Amino acid sequence: MAFKTPSKTGMTRSRPLQSKTGLQTRKPLQAKAGFTAKPASPLDQIKAQKKALQAATIRALEKARREAAEQGVDLSEWENEFIEGVSERVKTYGRAFADPDKGAINGTLSLRQGQKLKEIRKKVQAKGAQKHDEPGEE
Incomplete structure (x- = not known):
C-alpha cells in the first residue's frame, strides 16, 4: 500500500510521487458553432416534437398508399378517402x-x-403476399 497507517498529523506517503512534474493539461476546448447556440426552450422542444410526430404520421399514411400501389392491391373507396382525409387534417390542423x-x-x-x-x-x-405466391402469374 502507498500509505502508512494514519498518524496524528494525518496520512503520509511511504514513497514520494513517481513523477517530478505536475499534471499537464491540454489546451482548453474551443467553443464550436454547436456550443454557442442557445439550447431550445421547452416550448420549442414541444413544437419540434409535434412537427416530427406530424411528419411521421404523414409518412406512414403515404407509405400505406405507396405499398398498396406497389403490391397492386386496390384499396376500397373508403380506405382511399380515409388516407386522404386524415393526411389533409394532419397537415392542416396538426x-x-x-x-x-x-x-x-x-x-x-x-x-x-x-x-x-x-x-x-x-x-x-396479406394481399401482396398472396399475389406473389400465386403460380403462373408474374
Whole structure:
C-alpha cells in the first residue's frame, strides 16, 4: 500500500510521487458553432416534437398508399378517402381528431384511426403476399 497507517498529523506517503512534474493539461476546448447556440426552450422542444410526430404520421399514411400501389392491391373507396382525409387534417390542423378522449393529447391520430391504418397496411401486406405466391402469374 502507498500509505502508512494514519498518524496524528494525518496520512503520509511511504514513497514520494513517481513523477517530478505536475499534471499537464491540454489546451482548453474551443467553443464550436454547436456550443454557442442557445439550447431550445421547452416550448420549442414541444413544437419540434409535434412537427416530427406530424411528419411521421404523414409518412406512414403515404407509405400505406405507396405499398398498396406497389403490391397492386386496390384499396376500397373508403380506405382511399380515409388516407386522404386524415393526411389533409394532419397537415392542416396538426392532428386528425378533435376529441381528446379518443386519443393521446399530443397524438396526431386517434386510437381508432391508428388501428384502421394498421388494418389497411396488414391488408396490403396479406394481399401482396398472396399475389406473389400465386403460380403462373408474374
